[in-house]
Amino acid sequence: MTSITPDQLRAWRRQIHRYPEIGWTEFVTTATIIQTLRSMGLSVKTGPQIVRRESILGRDEQLVARAIDAAKEQGVSQALLDEMDGLTGCMAELDTGVPGPTFGFRFDIDCVAVQESNEQEHLPAKEGFASRCDGLMHACGHDGHSAIGLGVAAWLCKNRAGLRGRFKLIFQPAEEGVRGARPISDSGVLDDVDYLMGMHLGCNLKMGEVALDPKDFLCTTKLDVYFEGKPAHAGADPEKGHNALTGACLAAGQIMAAPRHSGGMSRINVGTLRAGEGRNVIPATAKMEIEVRGQTAEITQYLVDYVERCALGAAQIHQLTTKIEKTGEALDFTNDPEMVDVMQGVVDGLPALTNVSASMGGSEDVSLMVRRVQEHGGKAIFFIVGASQTAGHHHARFDIDEAALTTGLTLFTEGIQAILERP
Ligand SMILES: [Zn+2]
Secondary structure, three states: OOOOOHHHHHHHHHHHHHOOOOOOOOHHHHHHHHHHHHHOOOEEEEHHHOOOHHHOOOOOHHHHHHHHHHHHHOOOOHHHHHHHOOOOOEEEEEEOOOOOOEEEEEEEOOOEOOOOOOOOOOHHHHOOOOOOOOOOEOOOOHHHHHHHHHHHHHHHHHHHHHOOOEEEEEEEOOOOOOOOHHHHHHOOOOOOOOEEEEEEEOOOOOOOEEEOOOEOOOEEEEEEEEEEOEOOEOOOOHHHOEOHHHHHHHHHHHHHOOOOOOOOOEEEEEEEEEEOOOOOEOOOEEEEEEEEEEOOHHHHHHHHHHHHHHHHHHHHHOOOEEEEEEEEEEOOOOOOHHHHHHHHHHHHOOOOOEEOOOEOOOOOOHHHHHHHHHHOOOEEEEEEEOOOOOOOOOOOOOOOOOHHHHHHHHHHHHHHHHHHHOO
16 A cells, blocks of 8 residues: 655655656656556556547647657556557546545646756755756646645545545646647546546745635637748849748737737737748748637637737738647636635645635636536536745746645545535
8 A cells, every 4th residue: 555645745746757748748657657556556547548639739749759759768668658549648546336426636747848957956956856858847836736646546545445436536638738638528537527626736825825716717729820931042032932931020010919808817929930941041931839818718719819810911911821720728717616615614624724815817728627527517626735836837946845745635635525524
């Protein structure tokens, strides 16, 4: 039986921290999680059993192929890779055999594209568990989420005899870029869930602070915009070219000039613009990575429409073709007050914790899972666990106070018991 000590949580977190993988490439991470869950005696589904392939957005097949090769080098067995069938993430299930509700839990497992600091003040560097993958880092705390998920699994196994109902622990790939939740929701695995719980570490809260009902998660849509023109010799025949770089720059400037919306908060960002082939060639291709966010779906759609018009207008002026691809999405969402009340009762019984209010301004694709469960009559909560982080999320020196892993685990296990004890 796995003991669920702070040391064990820390060990799991550090193991996952060492080998960060970007969305849709989490083969080593998924294998580690599956093996740990199976060693506890849990049944685990992975790959096409929990991910609807047709619903996948924002997946880079070259990155996936390279990650599978890397996973083989890291010792992941061919049998496990066959089971995953090119897809990452997994779900552990525990059926107590006693009638009761079905619980769902969501833990995200992917990293971000950040080069981790090697300064000695940065604990992962100092203690030797910093990222071994160049340019990749668990700089959002999802390593901690994965560890907490394993902790919940171990607790369920240990306390099985006193529980009722069924438990589904979902380890979700590709949260960054808000890509992974939709294909898991669309697979239907959440449709019988009565109570869904999810959480995020950090979000600038201190140790001991939790935000049970964080506000202002924004809807978001991620878009890749492509332009294609015609190359020509920049000296001999410039008039024969159709300049994709100029078109993309024009579109970028106009996109950033989008009028604000009176209906609520909005955000818009052209994050990358790559164009051109060489100094003396009229640039024939360009690609932009863009995101828009809005307080409501309507504001978000208003910005998506605006981006489309900018792209089409710029393409027309410069005689280009343009293509727009959606690569990720999240919605706004509201916690069920009933779940917030239950968790408030839990926090009231834990003197070290205080429930605080928090305004996020970010986006979370757990929103798609929350909506799916609520549409089927279930209840959901997504809360924040403070971790006195050392730097902002997605920063090279981001680190958490590992004591927050125990806080997160306790909130889940106490929450389960509080729900089961209700009349
Ligand atoms: Zn995150």
